[in-house]
Amino acid sequence: MSGHPLGIFLALFFLIVLISTLMWMLRVPRPVPMEVARAVYSVEAARCIVVPIVEGIYSERAVELACRLGERQHARLVLVHVLEVPYTVPLDTPLPDLEARGQRALETARFIAIQHGLKPEIRLVRHRSAPEGILSVARQVGADQIIMGIGLKRRASSDGLGRTVHEVMRRASCEVIVAKAPIVE
Amino acid sequence: MVAERKIHREHVGLRREVTVWGSFTWGYADVGADVYVALGLVMAAAQGATPLAFLIAGIVYIMVGLAYTEMAAAYPVAGGGHYFTLRGLGDFWGLVAGAALMLDYTVDVALFAMASAGYINFFFPQFREFRMSLGPFHDVNLIWLGETLVLILLLALLNIKGIRESSLFNEVLGALDLVMESSIIVIGFAFAWRPELFIHQWQTQFPSLHQLLYGVSIAVISYVGLESVSQAAQETIRPATVIPRTSLALIVIVLLFAMSFPTVSLGILPWQEIAAREGDPVARLASQLPLVGFLAGPAAAVLAATIVLISANTGVMGASRLAYSMAELGLIGEGLSWVHPRFHTPVRSILFFSGVAAAEAVFAFLSGRRALETMANMYAFGAMLAYFLSTIALLALRVKEPHVPRPYRVPLNIRWGEAEIPVLGILGVIGTGLMVLVVLWTHDIARVAGPAWVAMWVLYYAWYRKRTGKPVWGNLARDWDAQQLRILEETGEWDLLERFRIELERRRRSQQEA
Numbered sequence: 001m002s003g004h005p006l007g008i009f010l011a012l013f014f015l016i017v018l019i020s021t022l023m024w025m026l027r028v029p030r031p032v033p034m035e036v037a038r039a040v041y042s043v044e045a046a047r048c049i050v051v052p053i054v055e056g057i058y059s060e061r062a063v064e065l066a067c068r069l070g071e072r073q074h075a076r077l078v079l080v081h082v083l084e085v086p087y088t089v090p091l092d093t094p095l096p097d098l099e100a101r102g103q104r105a106l107e108t109a110r111f112i113a114i115q116h117g118l119k120p121e122i123r124l125v126r127h128r129s130a131p132e133g134i135l136s137v138a139r140q141v142g143a144d145q146i147i148m149g150i151g152l153k154r155r156a157s158s159d160g161l162g163r164t165v166h167e168v169m170r171r172a173s174c175e176v177i178v179a180k181a182p183i184v185e
Numbered sequence: 186m187v188a189e190r191k192i193h194r195e196h197v198g199l200r201r202e203v204t205v206w207g208s209f210t211w212g213y214a215d216v217g218a219d220v221y222v223a224l225g226l227v228m229a230a231a232q233g234a235t236p237l238a239f240l241i242a243g244i245v246y247i248m249v250g251l252a253y254t255e256m257a258a259a260y261p262v263a264g265g266g267h268y269f270t271l272r273g274l275g276d277f278w279g280l281v282a283g284a285a286l287m288l289d290y291t292v293d294v295a296l297f298a299m300a301s302a303g304y305i306n307f308f309f310p311q312f313r314e315f316r317m318s319l320g321p322f323h324d325v326n327l328i329w330l331g332e333t334l335v336l337i338l339l340l341a342l343l344n345i346k347g348i349r350e351s352s353l354f355n356e357v358l359g360a361l362d363l364v365m366e367s368s369i370i371v372i373g374f375a376f377a378w379r380p381e382l383f384i385h386q387w388q389t390q391f392p393s394l395h396q397l398l399y400g401v402s403i404a405v406i407s408y409v410g411l412e413s414v415s416q417a418a419q420e421t422i423r424p425a426t427v428i429p430r431t432s433l434a435l436i437v438i439v440l441l442f443a444m445s446f447p448t449v450s451l452g453i454l455p456w457q458e459i460a461a462r463e464g465d466p467v468a469r470l471a472s473q474l475p476l477v478g479f480l481a482g483p484a485a486a487v488l489a490a491t492i493v494l495i496s497a498n499t500g501v502m503g504a505s506r507l508a509y510s511m512a513e514l515g516l517i518g519e520g521l522s523w524v525h526p527r528f529h530t531p532v533r534s535i536l537f538f539s540g541v542a543a544a545e546a547v548f549a550f551l552s553g554r555r556a557l558e559t560m561a562n563m564y565a566f567g568a569m570l571a572y573f574l575s576t577i578a579l580l581a582l583r584v585k586e587p588h589v590p591r592p593y594r595v596p597l598n599i600r601w602g603e604a605e606i607p608v609l610g611i612l613g614v615i616g617t618g619l620m621v622l623v624v625l626w627t628h629d630i631a632r633v634a635g636p637a638w639v640a641m642w643v644l645y646y647a648w649y650r651k652r653t654g655k656p657v658w659g660n661l662a663r664d665w666d667a668q669q670l671r672i673l674e675e676t677g678e679w680d681l682l683e684r685f686r687i688e689l690e691r692r693r694r695s696q697q698e699a
Contacts, residue, residue, distance in 0.1 A: 007378035007452070010445075011371045017441055018367060025434035028205050031423060037679035045687040142694065 043069065046144040046175070048076040052134045052164075055105045062149030062179050063109045067116035069145070077120040078141050079109045082133030085126050092126070099124065131167030138174060147177045203421040208431040210359030211499055212414040216439045218297055218496030219407040220366075221489050224446055225466035226561060228459045231400030233390030235447040235456065238400035239407070243440050245620055246408035248613030249572045251595045252579040254432035257415040258592040259582075260669075261424030261676055264510030265415035265503075266575040271514060273578030273585065276660045277646075280516045282574040284642035286412065286507055287538070288635070289567035293500030294337060294542035295549060296560040297493040302332035304490035307468075307483070322551045330550045334543055336494065340501045341539035347528050355495050362492045365484070369471050370445045376475045378452035386451050399627040405620060406564045407443050411435060412571070416503045425678040429593035446470075501539055508534035515661050518649060562628040566635035569620045576613035580606060588688040589669060590681045 003011075032040075049066045053059045063079065070077055081102040085091050106122045113120040121141075127133030138146055148165055161169075161178065169176050203211070224235075231238035256269040264271075266286055271279025306313035312328045319325045343354065392400065414432055418424045446467070450459050453473050459466045468485030472478055509531040512522030521534040549560060579595065584604045598605035625632050650657045666689060673682040 003375045004378060004380055006380050007374045007376075010378070010448075011374035014370055014374065014441065014445055015367070018438060021434050021437045021441075025209060025430045026205060028423070028426060028430060031426070031677065032680045034677075034679040037683045041680065041683035041687055044684075045690075047691065 044073050046070060046075055047073060048078065048141055048143050049145045049147060050078045050080060050134070050138045050141065050143040051109065051147050051149075052130075052168075053079050053081045053102075053105045053109045055101055056151070058149035058151045058179070058181060059105065060108060060112060060149070061181055062147045063112045065149075065177070065179055066145075066147045067113055067118055069147070070118065071116050074118070075144075076141070077113055077118050078123065078137065078143070079106055079113070079120050080123045080125055080134060080137045081106050082130045083124060083126045084130050084133075085128060087128060091128070129167075130164045131171070134164070134168055135171055138172060143174050145175045145177060146172055147179065149179045149181065151181060203417050204356075205427045205431060206360075207353075207356050208414055208417060208421050208427055209434060210355045210495075211417045211502070212411055212431065212435045213363065213438070214355050214359050214492065214495035215293070215413045215499045216407060216435070216442075218300075218493040220442060220446055221467055221493060222296070222300060222561070223403055223407045224450070225460055227400045227404045228447065228450070228456050228466070230392065230396050230403060232392045232396070232456050232460075233386035233388070233451065234392055234397055235400065235451065236444060238397060238404045239443045239447055241401045242404035242408065242620075243443055245405065245572075245613070245616040246440070247436060248609050248616055249408075249576060250411050250432065250436040252576050252607075252610055252613055253411045253415055254429050254436075254593050255591055255595050256575070256579060256582065257411075257418050257432060258425050258428045259589055260672070261418040261421065261428060262510065262672060263416060263419040263506040264514070265412050265418075265507065266571045266578075267507060268510055268514070269415075269578040269582065270571075270574045271516070272665065273581035274574065276514075276516065276656075277658060278574055278578075279514065280511070280642065280646045281639060282571045282578075283507060283511045283516060284639045285567040285570040285574075285635075287504060287567075287642070288638050289412070289564055289571065290500045290504035290507060291538055291542045291545055292560050292564050292567070294340070294497050294504065294539065295333075295545040296564070297497035297500065298336040298340070298542070299329070299333045299546055299549065301336055301490050301494040301497060302329055304486045304493065305332065307486035307490075319551075325550055330547065333546045333550075336497065337501075337539050337543050337546065340494075340498050341535050343498065344501045344505060344535050345525070345528060345530055345532050347530055355498060358491050358495045362488060362495075365488045366442060368477070369467065369474065370442070370449055372474050372477060373449040373453060373470065374445075377473060378449055380452060382455075383448065383452040386456055390456060395627065398623050402565050402569075402620065402624045402627050403561055404443070405568060406561060408439060408568075412568075413499045413503050416506045419506070423678060424676055425592045425673075425681050433593075500542070501535060504538035504542070505531050505535040508538060515650075515653075515655060516646060562624075562631035563634060563638075565624050565628065566621075566631035567638075569617055569624050570635070570639070573614070573617040573621050576610060576617050579610045580614065583607065583610070586665070588685075588692055590684040590688070592678075592681065 046069060049070050051059070051062050051066045053063070066077060069075070083095060083098055083102055085093060085095070102124050106124065110120050110122055123137060125133045125137060127136070134146065146168060148168065150162060150165060161180075165178055169178070227238055228235045253266070257265070260268060260272065262268055267279050267283035270282035303313070306329065312332075315326050315328045316324045317327060319327070411432055414428060414435065418428060421427055450456075450466070450470050453470065459469060467489060471485045477484070508517065508521045509524070511517045512519050512534075521537060522531060523533050524530065525532045545560075582589075583606055584601075587604045594605075595607035595609050597608040599608060647657050655661060669685060670682070673685060
């Protein structure tokens with residue numbers, strides 16, 4: 001009553017496929033409570049993230065954070081450097097040194113985003129006021145989040161936040177995340 | 186009074202009681218029984234190439250199955266293919282798909298209640314052989330007919346009492362059948378299977394193209410279970426999580442059984458011996474097994490009687506839920522969608538469609554020996570037409586409702602604007618469309634009776650819509666997004682609900698900006 005080796009193989013194959021499929025099916029993931037779902041998807045809801053860029057590790061770290069927050073949902077990432085032009089000169093006055101520094105900062109930030117598989121948009125914006133420049137870009141692109149990186153050593157008001165951060169937090173219609181890191185540049 | 190009734194209807198819905206195993210067995214019960222009936226019929230047509238016939242039908246089934254998995258998880262409401270078609274293609278086509286499925290479910294109830302009674306009569310040969318003349322009808326087995334009608338009545342009462350009871354019934358018998366069918370296949374392959382016999386039959390007994398296609402068109406009836414899973418979606422606990430798992434598991438397991446039974450059969454017996462026993466091919470196969478062969482007859486009879494009975498039960502459940510859904514969506518009269526306040530089940534539709542199934546059973550017994558084949562023909566027609574429309578609906582819904590969260594997506598997609606079009610969905614439309622043509626070409630009864638059944642429903646639909654002042658060719662105004670929100674709230678699928686809210690908000694903002 002010995003079976004053919006191919007028949008025995010087919011019998012075993014049948015059993016393995018059947019049992020493994022049933023086991024996979026019966027392992028149903030635990031239900032997600034409503035509060036948890038709301039919290040998770042409020043973060044995942046960010047499909048467009050704006051990151052203001054200045055030279056320095058704080059901005060770069062903010063880009064890294066933005067990439068991690070936006071990676072899962074393939075968020076649109078907009079990196080913006082605002083070139084603050086004094087009121088004493090026309091808005092289109094050539095400022096080659098500042099422009100070059102801004103461009104370098106944006107290129108560094110772009111490099112970080114590309115490491116995460118994202119394709120960031122970079123914008124070098126001329127404006128009289130940095131917070132106003134950031135906010136106008138956020139409005140244009142329909143930002144869900146603005147992520148700003150600041151450090152301890154920056155010029156700060158009494159609560160440790162700068163003027164730009166204050167203004168953006170006060171006037172932005174979307175979520176604003178401020179990453180204040182105790183890192184020495 | 187009308188307002189009171191409306192409020193009552195809004196507050197009495199279907200209960201969510203079906204578990205992951207229950208959801209699986211709703212589908213498996215249907216499909217497992219189909220193999221018992223289909224194996225002999227397919228082998229009579231496809232002969233040595235029977236596994237090929239099951240494989241071709243299985244490929245179409247995989248594509249349909251994936252489409253159903255995506256839509257049933259995204260839209261977990263009673264109705265299945267007809268609901269998807271209505272949502273994707275509009276009211277009229279929803280009615281056509283519903284009519285096709287209704288044909289399937291009522292045939293399912295009649296055919297499998299009859300088969301179950303037949304297997305019970307294995308133990309009472311005098312009942313099985315009983316014949317009498319009834320006016321112009323000869324060779325009528327009134328005892329068998331009586332048993333069939335009693336079984337249909339019992340199943341109707343079980344379903345009226347509630348889904349918990351009938352789901353438990355399915356779960357226990359489904360598990361028992363899974364073990365027994367697996368045992369036949371494993372023992373058959375391990376101890377009795379001869380590859381040289383299988384190859385010999387493949388090489389020397391290959392059928393003609395027409396025979397093979399006829400076999401394929403019968404083999405498709407083995408794959409009707411996924412519709413049942415969709416029908417039970419509104420009563421399934423956490424459907425968006427559970428249904429993708431049970432549907433994908435069903436695709437794998439059903440294909441496994443559908444390929445294994447003919448393969449093991451052709452390695453043990455000549456195809457003629459299986460084909461000659463169209464009524465109990467699995468019993469014939471089991472009797473040839475070593476170790477368990479002496480028990481094969483009674484065991485196979487008990488096994489078949491139970492599994493075909495739960496398939497009939499699935500039919501009662503499916504027809505009543507389908508009617509509930511069609512009435513809720515304004516395709517047929519609302520009387521059928523009334524849910525009993527105590528049992529929480531659509532009592533009227535259960536009784537009505539059980540009555541239709543009983544009438545079909547009477548007709549089948551009066552029509553003589555071709556009864557089984559006639560029913561199989563009708564079954565194949567209904568299934569393929571509904572699947573064809575459902576796969577088109579998958580594509581339409583991807584375009585119309587790209588923002589609806591889909592816990593499962595059919596793989597291999599091409600981006601087209603905002604939507605992603607599934608390549609397997611396109612192949613599914615082609616495959617099921619060809620299968621409809623094959624059924625119409627190879628089945629002389631389905632070619633006439635199938636379209637006639639659908640035409641009857643279309644006429645009723647036109648009359649009903651006109652009488653109630655609803656558009657016959659147009660669609661009723663429906664807020665699908667609000668309905669989707671309500672469905673997700675009711676099911677407790679909070680992550681999908683949040684995702685959907687976010688998508689709606691995004692769409693609202695982009696529309697405002699535009």
